[in-house]
């Protein structure tokens with residue numbers, strides 16, 4: 001009996017407590033930098049596209065919402081002809097970012113992606129590609145891995161050592 | 172102003188005020204519940220969210236109004252109307268201020284008890300007509316709950332009637348000029364309040380609905396404005412019980428300085444707030460606990476109250 005009355009009083013006192021609600025559109029919540037939000041395609045420090053159209057992200061994606069088509073430019077450098085992510089299917093797991101060897105595809109802190117029509121959630125390459133290097137400034141895949149060009153394979157240039165055989169067991 | 176015009180004004184005034192209070196309570200309740208749970212509640216539509224009932228109304232009116240094919244159609248449609256009608260009819264005897272009441276009935280108290288008992292038909296028929304096992308269980312619970320609570324609800328009010336020497340609500344208020352009946356009839360007040368919560372099947376006694384066990388209880392199958400009417404009926408019921416508590420135990424319109432109507436509404440809203448506070452605080456008891464509590468605790472208490480009051484009145488001559 002007494003405990004019931006005390007409970008009622010306690011609840012009444014909550015009227016004067018600070019509210020825990022974050023009034024969202026006016027007051028933005030703090031988003032941690034590793035948040036997995038809207039996906040972007042980043043560029044090299046020199047401004048070239050990072051994506052080499054290796055399809056690893058598309059394979060890693062558990063819901064299969066990434067579609068792309070590889071193409072080669074005149075130097076044999078691969079790039080995606082189109083790159084399409086269907087965000088109405090994406091579960092923002094971040095597997096694509098983990099799979100990407102060139103740090104091209106990255107998840108960002110933006111989550112405000114609501115649309116009135118479902119098909120507006122399909123992002124094309126123009127929508128995805130940004131002008132900067134994203135989370136990995138200064139990283140250029142080909143500066144690290146080398147680049148095979150016509151007549152010269154990787155490591156055959158001057159001052160270059162042959163690439164590591166990643167499938168061998170020897171150190 | 173002619174008599175007829177005055178009566179019409181009062182009748183439609185009471186109707187309009189009650190309906191708008193019932194609608195406004197949707198907002199008040201959600202807002203207060205929010206505050207008591209450290210939230211804000213609806214605060215977007217209009218200033219402080221005050222237009223929320225309007226938005227809800229538009230939504231509920233434009234929803235698909237679906238009658239299940241297996242339901243007993245006429246009864247299914249009638250049921251939600253019954254609760255609203257009975258509660259609104261019961262408001263006829265409530266004296267809002269001297270001279271402002273729809274009917275100055277000399278059996279006002281009995282009239283109220285009769286109509287509030289009729290309200291249970293709405294729940295029972297609604298659950299029965301739905302032809303749905305959850306709705307039926309809800310209706311069954313409602314009937315059992317009403318039978319057990321109706322008894323001592325009436326008995327708890329007899330003390331008041333004895334003290335005032337009348338069933339007329341206006342005379343009961345007049346009899347409280349010297350002392351509010353809550354002092355000599357404290358037990359009666361507590362019993363009536365608890366019975367009132369059960370009567371309007373509000374939390375913690377909302378076993379006919381019991382969302383966590385019975386989907387939505389007796390109105391599981393209802394949608395659109397029929398569902399809305401059950402809600403309006405529930406909020407009207409809260410207002411009615413609060414108004415009667417204010418009238419019977421807290422001196423109705425009596426109070427210093429402010430005009431009588433204002434006093435009446437201040438008191439009524441205080442008890443409406445208490446109803447919502449109870450909802451925010453107390454968990455729902457088990458079904459058999461509720462019935463046992465009614466028959467084994469509340470009924471003897473009401474009888475005891477009746478006995479003592481009678482004895483004192485006899486002794487005082």
Ligand code: SF4
Pocket residue numbers: 039057060061062063064065066085089090091092093094095096097
């Ligand atoms: S975050 Fe997950 S679901 Fe979304 S595109 Fe990347 S791999 Fe696919």
Ligand code: SF4
Pocket residue numbers: 050051052053054055056057058068096099100101102103104105
């Ligand atoms: S984004 Fe990365 S993983 Fe996906 S195709 Fe381009 S380089 Fe490969």
